[in-house]
Amino acid sequence: MDKAVRTLPWPTYDKGNVFVDDEDLGAPRQALANRLYFRYDYRAYNDTETGRFEAALRRYLGVPHALAVSSGTAAIALGLMSLELEPGALVACPGFTFAATPSAIMLAGGRPLLIECDHNLHFDVADLERKMSPAVRAIVVVHMRGFASDMPAILAVANKWNIPVVEDAVPSLGLVAGGKHTGTFGDAGAFSTQSDKSLNTGEGGFLVCRDATQFAKAVVLSGAYEGRFKRHFAGPPPEICDLDYPLFSFRMDEIRAALAHAEMARLPRRLEILRSNYDYVVDQIADLERISVRQPVIPGSYLGDSLIFRLPHVSNDHVVQVAAALRSEGVDARALASANDPNVRCFWNWRFLFRGKSPAEIRALLPATTQHLSHAIDIPMSPTLTRADCDDLIRAIRKVMQRRASSHADLAPRSADVVETAEAK
Numbered sequence: 001m002d003k004a005v006r007t008l009p010w011p012t013y014d015k016g017n018v019f020v021d022d023e024d025l026g027a028p029r030q031a032l033a034n035r036l037y038f039r040y041d042y043r044a045y046n047d048t049e050t051g052r053f054e055a056a057l058r059r060y061l062g063v064p065h066a067l068a069v070s071s072g073t074a075a076i077a078l079g080l081m082s083l084e085l086e087p088g089a090l091v092a093c094p095g096f097t098f099a100a101t102p103s104a105i106m107l108a109g110g111r112p113l114l115i116e117c118d119h120n121l122h123f124d125v126a127d128l129e130r131k132m133s134p135a136v137r138a139i140v141v142v143h144m145r146g147f148a149s150d151m152p153a154i155l156a157v158a159n160k161w162n163i164p165v166v167e168d169a170v171p172s173l174g175l176v177a178g179g180k181h182t183g184t185f186g187d188a189g190a191f192s193t194q195s196d197k198s199l200n201t202g203e204g205g206f207l208v209c210r211d212a213t214q215f216a217k218a219v220v221l222s223g224a225y226e227g228r229f230k231r232h233f234a235g236p237p238p239e240i241c242d243l244d245y246p247l248f249s250f251r252m253d254e255i256r257a258a259l260a261h262a263e264m265a266r267l268p269r270r271l272e273i274l275r276s277n278y279d280y281v282v283d284q285i286a287d288l289e290r291i292s293v294r295q296p297v298i299p300g301s302y303l304g305d306s307l308i309f310r311l312p313h314v315s316n317d318h319v320v321q322v323a324a325a326l327r328s329e330g331v332d333a334r335a336l337a338s339a340n341d342p343n344v345r346c347f348w349n350w351r352f353l354f355r356g357k358s359p360a361e362i363r364a365l366l367p368a369t370t371q372h373l374s375h376a377i378d379i380p381m382s383p384t385l386t387r388a389d390c391d392d393l394i395r396a397i398r399k400v401m402q403r404r405a406s407s408h409a410d411l412a413p414r415s416a417d418v419v420e421t422a423e424a425k
Contacts, residue, residue, distance in 0.1 A: 004328060004329050004330050005330055005331070005392050005396040006329065006331070006392040006396070007330060008330065009330075010330060010331050010380075010389075011382045011384050011385055011389060012196075012380050012382055013195045013196040013200070014195070017382050018195065018382075018384070019200065019263075019266070019270045019273075019382075020200055020263065023262070024259060024266070025262075027258040027259060027261060027262035028256070028258045028259040028262075031049050031254050031257075031258035034254075036048075037255060038254065039051070039252070039253070039254055039257070040224065040228045048254060048257075049254040049255075049261065050068050050252055050253075050257040052257075053068055053206075053252075053257040053260050054066040054068055054206070054232075056261055056264050057206060057208065057264075058208075060264065060267075061181050061183065061184055061189075061208055062181070062184065063184055063189075063209070064209075065208060065210070065212065065215035065232075066206055066208045067215065067218055067232070068204070068205075068251075068252035068257055068260070069204070069205050069251065069252055070203065070204060070205065070249075070250045070252060071192065071194070071203055071204060071205045072168075072190055072191060072192025072193075072197075073100040073103060073104050073107070073205070074104075074205060074222070075190030075191060075192070075206060076100070076101065076105075076140065076170070076190040077104040077107040077248075078188075078190075078207050078222055078250060079166040079187075079188035079189070079190050079207055080104065080108035080110060080140070081108045081109075081217075081221050082188070082209070082214045082217040082218040082221060083164050083166075083188075083214065085108070085110060085137045085138060086137065087109045088109065089110050089111065089136075089137035090111050090112075090113045090133075090135045091108075091110040091111065091112060091113065091136070091137065091140055092113045092114075092115050092128060092131065092138070092140065093105060093112050093114065093139075093141075093142065094115050094116075094117050094124075094141075094142050094149075095116060095366040095369040096117045096121050096142075096345060096346070096347070096369060096372075096373060098170070098171075098344065098345055099344040099349070099350055101142055101168050102350055102353060104168075104190075110137070110138070113131060114365065115127050115128050115366075116366050116368045116369050117368070117369045117372060117373075118368070119292075119310070119312075120295050120297075121144065121145075121147075121308065121372060122144075122147065122149055123141060123142065123150065124368070124369075125150055125153040125154060125157065127368075128154065128157055132157065132160075132161055136163065138163055138165070138166060139154060139157070139158055139164075139165045139166070140165075140166050140167075141165060141166070141186065142167075142168040143167065143168070143169050143172035143175060143182045143183075144171065145171060145294075145306040145378070146175060146274075146302055146303030146305045147294065147297075147301065147302045147303075148172065148182050148296065148298065148301035148302070149182075149297065151167075151177065151186075152178070155185060155186070158186075164187040164188075165185070165186030165187055166186055166187060166188045166189070166190065167182060167183045167184075167185060167186045167189040167190065168190055169182045170190055170191055170205065171192070171197065171303075172191075172198075172303060173191050173192075173197060173198035173199060174198045174270075174303065175301065175302065175303050176301070177297070178301070183208055184208065187210065187211065188209045188218075189207070189208045189209075190206075190207055191205055191206050191207075191208075192204070193206070193260050196380070196382075198267060198271070199263045199264065199267065200263065201257075201259050203256070204252050205252075206252070212233070212237075213238040215232070216229055216233075216238040216240050217240060219232050220240070220242040221245050221246065221247070221248055222249075222250040222251055223247050223248060223249040223250060225242065226242070227242060228242075229242055270383045271303065273383045273385075274303055274304040274305050274381065274383050275302075275304045276304075277304060277381055277383075277385050277390050278302070278303075278307065280387070280390055281307060281381070281390050281393055281394055282307070285394060285397050285398065288397070288401050290401055290404065290405065291309045291310070291397075292309060292310045292311075292312055293307070293308075293309045294310070304381060305380070305381055305382075305383070307379040307393075308376055308378050309376070310376050311377070312375050314375070316338075316374040316375070319335045319374065319375055319376070320335040320338045320340070322400055322401075323338070323377050325400045326379070326396055326400055329395075329396035329400065330392065330396065331379060331392065331397075332379065332380055333378070333379045334379075335376070336373045336374075336376040336377070336378055337370075337373045337374040337375075337376070347362070347365075347366060379393065
């Protein structure tokens with residue numbers, strides 16, 4: 001048995017490989033010492049940790065309104081709830097996204113309408129157009145795995161049907177497409193600050209809106225009771241009555257807001273590292289004709305925090321073997337459609353949507369997406385990767401693919417353990 005490319009664990013957030021340093025930790029420590037953990041206290045809102053974080057988000061993204069909340073899922077749901085869609089309304093979303101996307105639609109009282117993804121795993125606009133009807137009342141676009149969706153094309157469909165668009169930009173803070181930040185194209189944009197995202201507070205998220213009235217409703221729904229939503233406006237607030245809306249307590253606390261705000265100072269550096277490492281790896285494997293690296297809808301419209309490539313000419317069993325072989329070389333790799341590893345980014349594992357249907361019946365609902373995902377391998381690329389880590393990744397991919405070229409049998413992993421490591425969206 002030959003020696004593995006690497007023996008050190010592949011750096012990922014769940015092993016503690018996160019882009020957080022001691023300077024970042026000073027702010028939440030001070031927030032703890034201040035003993036003011038609730039954002040609606042005696043202070044002026046702009047003097048709270050949450051208020052300062054939201055102001056920084058507005059400046060960074062160039063948006064008029066930002067609301068820090070408890071999770072990316074909460075942000076998506078609030079973006080939809082604040083539109084006041086009728087109960088049971090159809091909301092279109094892609095079949096390749098984290099399970100939180102359809103879950104948030106359900107939380108907001110809607111029904112997910114699943115749309116195909118193309119061979120690059122982007123929202124298939126042609127399928128969206130085919131499935132549009134008066135019953136579809138909103139679209140949730142996902143910039144999945146840090147790759148921008150085709151927003152101009154999607155917005156054209158939305159405008160034709162006069163319906164709103166909420167962007168699930170949960171995995172894409174800092175991604176710019178066509179000169180504009182993802183999450184700022186539609187009526188609302190939802191982001192996450194969960195542990196593997198561009199800002200890391202363990203759990204958390206935020207919502208951005210263009211319309212002041214929609215934003216005011218979202219603030220109330222997030223838990224700003226007894227007139228507290230007015231604190232989010234420098235001038236006169238929109239004329240809504242907060243007693244007309246339920247309260248869901250989706251607020252972000254002061255400690256997480258302090259950490260997120262501190263991390264924003266190093267966000268550009270984090271994004272630079274991700275892009276540099278990703279481009280380096282992709283350039284070094286570009287000559288491997290048997291793999292197809294995921295391509296962006298617009299050149300450069302990707303973060304680089306995840307390397308996804310497809311093996312389009314082999315069976316799913318062989319894709320699973322390739323992923324297992326990469327893991328045996330010391331690289332965390334996941335076959336997205338592995339039967340032994342239910343990946344909640346694949347629509348057929350959203351069983352809460354398909355009561356009574358068999359897995360085969362569910363897959364048949366989106367045949368193209370099923371096929372594309374069955375060929376795909378996902379490798380996390382932490383911003384803590386060194387150039388040596390990237391070289392290991394390149395060597396591992398080249399070694400495994402060379403084996404495949406000579407014999408499919410050589411793709412078997414070195415041990416019987418073929419369960420992929422789960423990575424968060």
